[in-house]
Amino acid sequence: MIGGGDAVVLMPTGGGKSLCYQIPALVREGCAIVVSPLIALMADQVGALQQLGVRAAYLNSTQSFDERREVEEAFLSGELELLYIAPERLSGTGTRELLSRGRLSLIAIDEAHCVSQWGHDFRPDYLALGELAQLWPEVPRIALTATATDRTHREITERLHLERARHFVSSFDRPNITYRIESKNRVQQQLLEFIRTEGFEDGVALTGIVYALSRKSVEKIAKFLSDNGIDAMPYHAGMDPAVREATLRRFLREDGVVVVATIAFGMGIDKPDVRFVAHVDLPKSVEGYYQETGRAGRDGLPSVAWMAYGLADVVQQRRLIDMSDGDQAHRMAQGRLLDAMLALCETATCRRQQLLRYFGQEIAPCGNCDTCLNPPQTWDGTVAAQKALSTVWRLDREYGGQRYGAGHLIDILLGKPNDRTQQHGHERLSTFGIGTELTAQQWQGVFRQLIAQGHLAPHGEYGVLTLTGSSAAVLRGDLPVTFRTEPERTRPARSGGAKRTDTGLSGDDGALFEALRRWRAAVAKEADAPAYTVFANKTLEALAQLRPTSEAELLTVSGIGQAKADKYGSDVLAVIAEFAAA
Template sequence: MLSDQDFAQLSTERPTASNRDPEQVLHEVFGYESFRPLQGDIIREVIAGRDALVLMPTGGGKSLCYQVPALVRPGTAVVVSPLIALMQDQVAALKELGVKAAFLNSTMDFEQARATEYALMSGELDLLYCAPERLIQPRTVELLHNASISLFAIDEAHCVSQWGHDFRSDYLQLSMLASEFPSVPRIALTATADERTRNEIAERLSLTEARHFVSGFDRPNIQYRIAPKTNANKQLLDFIKAEHQGDCGIVYCLSRNKVDATARMLADKGYTALPYHAGLPAEDRARHQERFLREDGVVIVATIAFGMGIDKPDVRFVAHLDLPKSLEAYYQETGRAGRDGKPSTAWMVYGLQDVIKLRQMLEASQGNDHFKRVERQKLDAMLGLCEVTHCRRQVLLRYFGDQLEQPCGNCDTCLNPPETWDGTVAVQKALSCVFRTGQRFGVTYLIDVLRGSESERIRQSGHQAVSTFGIGTDLSANEWKSVFRQLVANGYLRADPEGYGALQLTEECRPLLKGEKVVQLRKDPVVKRSGTRSTGAKGAAIRDQITDQAGWDALRACRKELADQQGVPPYVIFHDTTLFDMLERKPRTLEELGDVSGVGAAKLEKYGAIFLEALAGLDQPT
């Protein structure tokens, strides 16, 4: 590491301020013509030396909010990033743009860390990425005091929230940046935070005086779909085959065992499916993530251990085979689809056992009463989204304090509005059956009693004699499952907290049993195989717009060859949207290629001639 003498010598040298303005940096470095909504305001706030708290949906351009100021303000921007793989990918992408970026993390040996520290001290870096646990070490704080720091960017800031699903204790100590570096502006960024979490972020990071920038949470290119779980594996296979064959996707499961089993099932069906969870060796996780980022058509099957900050733009679907614990988790996980703005699908199946399992996990947790009350509210909100009969997107956005005036037209409840039916009598039968059988049995047994099954278990228990035996033959077993699922989801029944799966009455069911309340239930839709890709509100996916498939394949092959040479994911060279723009415009000169969105000065110089040659080859006769 650097010695005190090195500190003394280097700390006298300070870089001068950049003469570039933000719009110039945006165009020359990143290849974009104009800022998205709020980006310009946020960037000017930070450049002026003021703090900011930014909430912007995944794919909304959060990174530019600190990367552009880092190239305008004098000194080095320090970016706090929670994941090693994420910071390495971002540094690789910035280097491709000609930006002087580096990281400090546990993967580096002594000499590599020393070289990075020297680059920081000598003013050679525009951005330095650092994990929170590294940043808060006294050694690192001393290093930063002796360097010229332009700003601090705290990415994935929701990790500071103890109510959040990605809580990281190291984030709590980042409040020290306010006292240690009072003159350095700080920007905290996240894609997921309701009002309570926003306030907690501001409080815990000492950003109570910071200006809040809250972009709309809507991701109109994502189609939200939730269906009752019948045969999850078959449903998943049908969904992928019909709509996302060959696409990149993420499948989330609640347990490690289910992750492994689902990945094997998909692999057996011919898909490139890889498991990812905390129980795998670190080298396996790293290798699987690397393949996901760099190869086409890879499906990652994962627990929530995967995905935070994943910067892959062409994830076409996110599937949930188990119910997330909260809308924050659901929004964060589904938000990993369609970062490029192209049509993508957030698909989920859920059933009664999901509800029971999560409620039992919540009640068995070690949290105090206040914690459990908050978590119940979060789970109730998640269940509310599942059972809603109107626009899902309106419900989801309203939870985050955002409003959508009209139904979105791009969720399942808008595209195929669910039917409702008067379930008052059925609900009374179901609740009475729970009571008459002693509140000691699970849903399968209760349905058998209602439908008059002659099973040995019922005969032994004597429940053929109860008044509810055989009174439910008007509904099928699946219809009764739907009734019980909605009763549990809406809090009229609860799972036995001891964990045996028995359903019990709650105080909320009293007016239903007395006939004082009419109940409208959602009728589960009959699933129809469309056999075609769903295009969504934003139009067809890129692959459906390609009119020159040979040209598209040639450009992607060119990109892949360059990516392999550089040792980076293909999207670091150019996004699909940039290749599509090239194919549409067919530029013939470097100047024309420079007008393509996403082609900045550094990439134009580095790859311009190569892609012009590839484009010229498209016009040659074969």
Template structure:
């Protein structure tokens, strides 16, 4: 057995590596640099934890893990302690004495992995600690987690990550591994350049998460739609609901609470102690739904999140993929559900055009948004579209909404030409004035409102030409035109300082107006019937297939695990995952030897908990 396999089995309790883990670990353990792209739930942390332990046992010292979030540091260090690995973190939760204690342990060589945020790593004090270790040959490797944060093209750019080039410049002989779950080709190249990893070996795993079902619906009444989705399909499940604004977070959290859902809000405007309390409850309690902005989620390792919902459209596919990837980390069935509408498209376009970025940067952002809009409007397999964005070809999955219920398609070209013609005529007649989508719809549908009469738009030749179409159909056409870039959004500020969005024609309008480009749209369909409601408090998905006796054992094991987790102040999954408890319940071991082969039961956990587990399954 190789040193890496020995660590995997004895420390972490797994019989074999998954996917490309073995190749990555052997490469880094041997001293090579690596850039790793692996989907959430694919086992990225083992790709640096195992080499760190292997190299420490070979006398090569401590591994430094650059991690952007305190919550992630705490949980990973807690999990390593449970596995019998000496790990520590340096962050703002420690007082001065505790910080000094960690630094002394570091200097003595008593730590195998040390976690720290990028802001701390690049300080002279921290670099001084590393200088001392390096001089003694006791720096084993650098692991840079969430490496997409280094890229200006990524969805979560953090400038301090750019300063991490100091690690290569100052400690050139120490191997480095940079890891992320999400990066297209442009972002990947930027990571390599930004971290000076151009010569590193790249490991790109499949981006496919086959256990996640992707579903996108037209936004109508988001709270009611979200409630229907949760009550029909995920009653009692843990989930995350993403919103764009703090106000929306609080409104939705309150609406869910009023409907009896165990929901909590999370955004940067809440007091820090409340954010921490809500995050701890999400990690430690069953069935909590976190309603949050994107301030929540990166580094959250909770494996049994059964759904991620978006009630507002993200900015790009990387953000969407990263956020939906927090569902189903345990490999069991999960849902990625999103509602989006015309206003989402308008808002995102406006944010791009109204920003202060250079035109080159705006062009990249437009391209990324267009890819997400194409995914949302797609009538073919969502998964094929999603994977193709990351350069991976696949076959229809048979599991997304479009595969399960192929939508009917109608030709909206005529309606699109009428909408664009109306914009053209309004601009000709009233150049410099601002008219939004609502007014445009009134003109096209022949509605003589006060505003229509005020500007004489009932006299336009296109007035009423769209009357045969429903408002929903015309909104779908406008959404598609925005997605195609055939309608632009321009923010206009009046002399009084009021800002308004006005719709404009673009270069992409011309082929549609000339009839050279068809506009095909999905028919609005009734929401698919949900699955049978799961009873709140029902067994987790991991235990759903257990027989009656095994289910009783699972329930007893889960209650025992909760007591241990509370005593250790850790999330329950850090003690054992549901899958490990289910395997124990299924196999009904009668001895320590029979426990030893179960996935997730490493040597330290066997010593610490083996007797208790046998006692519980024997009840």
């Protein structure tokens, strides 16, 4: 980029993508344009750069006319090094005329997966960004994203006309994140138990994000957690904008806050110390899941990605696909995304292997996911599968095409009469009561895994289950079926869980680290800025160990440049000196 070439960059969340355009922007003549979909976060992103002495600004709809005019004048006079703009604004004629009057050093397109209609977060205005190649052919362009399969990668390249760009693809592995997925069983209580176990360290609350599929669920879960002593707040697009903004500011500036949100929350948030991300509903795709879980542990310290999902989630996602406005090709593509997500949930092998294989990367078993730490048992489920599939087949054949969801099928298998079995005569089925060797919860697992393996398919608004092309082979005994054993729920060992700092510091070094952290919190509060924009935890750790006594020694500490030394150096040295004298 410094030399003027185009680039496509695929790096995991927290991998340093921003540096790929920020450094060239500081070296090259002119102003870099950063296309970002994150209007709510632009002020914080720009504020963090300004803390470092970078001349940065943004243009978006939250500004007044005078504020926008001031930024435009600064751009035209050559005073800016970076200018953040949303894709919707960049599509406008006025904005393009403004940029044509200034000098552009480069154009960075962040969250570039939004250009892909096969991706998980498609934004129509991103399609217009392909025109930038014709508008400013001499200006180098860089597209960046943390989540892209080979297909999405190709589409980014084609739609943004980056065929001649250099491609930089780093490892997608985030080894500091422990992945855990379990079946739903009173999910609110499961979530509460998880947070009480993993969301505190030495009695101090940790920062976390909980994702739910609907706004109603977000509100309900946030209230439940709050009622049970967790500092939890809801966040979704249906809330009052002022309340949403206040929630985001608290999350960015305070420790120990849990935000319960729809998936709209979190993209581009550069908060490094999120210690856990929890999902109470099944994500639509592996890409979405990877990006959302990647918001944990950006500082590289141990963090947890936890999810609970059940049969109802699978039925709900299939229903949403069936009822979507897209054509058949689009629905099939969405179905494949869901199939990959189910495969990740139901794998009996290393969870991280399965996740990274989706992005075309092969690794050895990680030893730090639930299936590695507690390998699941499997059992021959062929007979159970035949009983379940036979019940579906007989209802359809013997009762004139009647189809039902898993709940009713389980009642039949367990021989439990209900209004429908009595009204429709289903107690006369030969499969009525033949499944008493399993519990209702175990049968839920059977049906969930039959769907995940493609031997059953939910359809329609009510999620009725129908046979598939492979069902007959299972019924004939030609295709054996293996299931994961439903695990007993146990409290996880803390050794694999989140740690607040995990600095490894002890004695005086640990005490000095805490003193520096208290100083940082006070400075951040006074500046109304996130604490990590002052200094990262790793910088405080280095300060506690090295204990510099001069500005020259300060500048040798990772994370402290001249701008930070000028702004905070004397205060930091005073904290260290006061600690040494105590």
